[in-house]
Amino acid sequence: MKTAISLPDELFRNADSLAQRLGVSRSELYAAAVREYLAKHRQQDVTARLNEVYARESSALPPEFQVGQARSIGSSEPSEW
Numbered sequence: 291m292k293t294a295i296s297l298p299d300e301l302f303r304n305a306d307s308l309a310q311r312l313g314v315s316r317s318e319l320y321a322a323a324v325r326e327y328l329a330k331h332r333q334q335d336v337t338a339r340l341n342e343v344y345a346r347e348s349s350a351l352p353p354e355f356q357v358g359q360a361r362s363i364g365s366s367e368p369s370e371w
Contacts, residue, residue, distance in 0.1 A: 295320075
């Protein structure tokens, strides 16, 4: 699909220079940049949703597990950490 975008001159020059160094067209460079941007934001969306779930759920261990965990690290009593 063809599209037209406006870029600041310096950004255009930098993108053009990078495309030349990479041996790709500007269109290929812009398409790759948009793909990376979308992938990054998709990952951020997943992370945000997981954070919402974990914020609602308790991560505290039951007391019997806390004792076992404390013993496994050489302490006789559970602590805040």
